[in-house]
Amino acid sequence: MDQLLRVQNFTISGDGVAAGEDQSLEAPFGSGIDPGKLFAWAGATASWPIRTAPGGSRGLDDYFARDFGHNIGAEIMGRNKFGPQRGPWENHAWRGWWGDEPPFHTPVFVMTHHERPSFTLSDTTFHFVDDDPAAVLARAREAAQGKDVRLGGGVTTIREFLDAGLVDTLHVVVAPVKLGSGLRLWDSPDELLDRYHLEAVPSPSGVTHHLFWRR
Numbered sequence: 001m002d003q004l005l006r007v008q009n010f011t012i013s014g015d016g017v018a019a020g021e022d023q024s025l026e027a028p029f030g031s032g033i034d035p036g037k038l039f040a041w042a043g044a045t046a047s048w049p050i051r052t053a054p055g056g057s058r059g060l061d062d063y064f065a066r067d068f069g070h071n072i073g074a075e076i077m078g079r080n081k082f083g084p085q086r087g088p089w090e091n092h093a094w095r096g097w098w099g100d101e102p103p104f105h106t107p108v109f110v111m112t113h114h115e116r117p118s119f120t121l122s123d124t125t126f127h128f129v130d131d132d133p134a135a136v137l138a139r140a141r142e143a144a145q146g147k148d149v150r151l152g153g154g155v156t157t158i159r160e161f162l163d164a165g166l167v168d169t170l171h172v173v174v175a176p177v178k179l180g181s182g183l184r185l186w187d188s189p190d191e192l193l194d195r196y197h198l199e200a201v202p203s204p205s206g207v208t209h210h211l212f213w214r215r
Helices: 035-043 060-069 133-144 155-163
Strands: 005-012 017-019 072-078 107-111 119-121 124-129 148-153 169-174 196-202 208-214
Touching (some): 005 060, 035 060, 072 133, 072 155, 107 133, 124 133, 133 148
Parallel strands (some): 005 148, 005 169, 072 148
8 A cells, every 4th residue: 555645734825825934933934924814724623633622613624634643654844844943953952842742643754954863752753854855755654654644844845845746645725814925835726737636625614625636
């Protein structure tokens, strides 16, 4: 059985923006970006992985939120998703903005030009790798032990793996907000139709779930 590389629950604005410039500890998604507007659909569901309060909605959005960890054995992310530091690591004591109980529950491979020792928080182990997408994916697949690999973002990392032809399926959530400027996944989802089939499924919450799979 094939080990898929999957993008899941990746949320962008109606004009294709996933994050702003100038990410910082205080503004993880960049200056001028309110993540609450992007992720309101997810935060309302019962199954959102970082939910802390009881309750939450069921239905279409919850179905996709619930699928976040299904058959996932490892994750790949860019350094910006791990934390806002740039260049050589200045503070090894700070271990990312995911807290003591990260929502991944698998090995995580953080792509960076500045490697550092691996460490474990709860049942998530972070590895820091300086390699090309194909080599990082090979390592992640080995660590996933037969399960799929999730490509977690951010947008620059997803574009890098798309350009390398390595992404098997994508679930992109388009929120009904416009952000104007920032890091853009696409100008239009039609840009991927030469390589992927697409079904767009509108949700009562106002978002549209875009499901891509290889042609």
